[in-house]
Amino acid sequence: MAETQHITLRELQRRVKAALEGQFALPVWVSAEISEIKVNYSGHCYLELVEKGGDNGVPTAQARAVVWRSHYPRISGYFEAETGQRLAAGIKILAKVLVSYHELYGFSLQITDIDPSYTLGDMERQRQQTIAQLQQDGVWEMNREVPMPAVVQRIAIVSSVNAAGYQDFCKELDKSPYRFSLTLFDAFMQGEAAEESIVEALCNVANNLEKFDAVVLIRGGGSRSDLNCFNAYRLCAHVAQFPLPVLTGIGHDKDTSVADMVAHTALKTPTAVAGWLVERMAGIDGWLDCAALQLHDTTTAAMHASEVRLERLSGEVRRLSGELLTRQSLRLEHLGTLLPETARNFLARQTTRLENAAELIAGRSPERILRLGFAVVRSGGKAVTSAAAVAAGEHIEIEVSDGKINATVKS
Numbered sequence: 001m002a003e004t005q006h007i008t009l010r011e012l013q014r015r016v017k018a019a020l021e022g023q024f025a026l027p028v029w030v031s032a033e034i035s036e037i038k039v040n041y042s043g044h045c046y047l048e049l050v051e052k053g054g055d056n057g058v059p060t061a062q063a064r065a066v067v068w069r070s071h072y073p074r075i076s077g078y079f080e081a082e083t084g085q086r087l088a089a090g091i092k093i094l095a096k097v098l099v100s101y102h103e104l105y106g107f108s109l110q111i112t113d114i115d116p117s118y119t120l121g122d123m124e125r126q127r128q129q130t131i132a133q134l135q136q137d138g139v140w141e142m143n144r145e146v147p148m149p150a151v152v153q154r155i156a157i158v159s160s161v162n163a164a165g166y167q168d169f170c171k172e173l174d175k176s177p178y179r180f181s182l183t184l185f186d187a188f189m190q191g192e193a194a195e196e197s198i199v200e201a202l203c204n205v206a207n208n209l210e211k212f213d214a215v216v217l218i219r220g221g222g223s224r225s226d227l228n229c230f231n232a233y234r235l236c237a238h239v240a241q242f243p244l245p246v247l248t249g250i251g252h253d254k255d256t257s258v259a260d261m262v263a264h265t266a267l268k269t270p271t272a273v274a275g276w277l278v279e280r281m282a283g284i285d286g287w288l289d290c291a292a293l294q295l296h297d298t299t300t301a302a303m304h305a306s307e308v309r310l311e312r313l314s315g316e317v318r319r320l321s322g323e324l325l326t327r328q329s330l331r332l333e334h335l336g337t338l339l340p341e342t343a344r345n346f347l348a349r350q351t352t353r354l355e356n357a358a359e360l361i362a363g364r365s366p367e368r369i370l371r372l373g374f375a376v377v378r379s380g381g382k383a384v385t386s387a388a389a390v391a392a393g394e395h396i397e398i399e400v401s402d403g404k405i406n407a408t409v410k411s
Helices: 009-023 072-083 116-137 164-174 194-206 224-231 233-240 258-262 270-363 366-371
Strands: 028-039 045-053 058-067 092-102 106-114 154-159 181-186 214-218 246-249 265-267 376-379 395-400 403-408
Touching: 009 092, 028 058, 058 072, 072 106, 072 116, 092 116, 116 224, 116 233, 116 258, 154 164, 154 194, 164 181, 164 214, 164 270, 181 194, 194 214, 194 224, 194 233, 214 270, 224 233, 224 258, 233 258, 246 270, 265 270
Parallel strands: 058 106, 154 181, 154 214, 214 246, 246 265
Antiparallel strands: 028 045, 028 092, 045 058, 092 106, 376 395, 395 403
16 A cells, blocks of 8 residues: 655644745734733743634634743833833733744744734723713713712722722821711722622622712722723713712823713812812811801891890880770779769669568568457467367467457357
8 A cells, every 4th residue: 555645743834834934924913802911030921812703702813922021121111101001911902923833832923012002092992882882871970960968978988908099098088177987898999800899899888878978989090901990881880870979089190981970079089089078078067157157147136136026015015004004094083983973873772672662561561460450369379270270168369459368269
């Protein structure tokens, strides 16, 4: 059997290498996303580049890349100066690469330059997409429309316990003459886990709404890449729809994140947020002093007006009392003049009535009846009103007008 024509693996790889290096003899610009990046002890930077496709973001292409230490300080320094962030996983870059192929290590790219303007454009594109989606959802103005309480003292803080910005915020409030109730909801404020961690902290605050007046979202300074999570749609949607007013102090003087845009009140630094809270309390304090002064003035004026009115009413009472006493005195005097005449007439009428009554009584008295010839017969001291009431031989007493006659009944 004839031997089949073949080449060795080494020869195949040599031909692949020759073909690639022949086709890509000159550097080419390639866009990709950094999925992994590591700078080793030697100063070389090793990256894993990917291209994602579809809605689920599954990688459709992948390649290893390296920035030699002879280029890395220049490339990374320029990139950070222009973008405000370090080269990190999740960032999209436009890299100038040399295509290389090694028989043992396979296909790889040697990065000789990176265009920072491409990364800035991609970040801005993502930022604008977040803004457009929030506006389309109708939640862009929601948190700014939440009423801010007049007194903001019970504060939920979303930050990292180790963040310098959190410490600065607390120190600034401690210097003020006002007392604040602070509750920290610890969260990662940078890195890949930051978005999910902050959203979880906001959800924990939402479960205790009645305990707080407002939410403060603060972090210290950092690179621009650290700001990316504050442009993410999910986090910004939570801030925009949060039922308490949200104050932000994310710590970037040059850039305004989307979270700043949808928050109720956006300030540049944690210290500025603390200053705003203290100033608001001072304003309320001043308002209370002014209200107290106005209340004192109003009360004093009301008391003075009442005193004047009372004095006027007292004078009126004295005048009316005097007039009433005068009228009553005159009436009594008039009645006093009428009383003797009235009494005389009354006594005369009563005398006449008594005389008439006496005549009537006298006309009906027993003595008058006896003088008319009548007599009263008694037996045993009792008046006899019937002949049957006495018996023969019974002694009786007969009273006439001028005396008494004793007699004995015969029959």
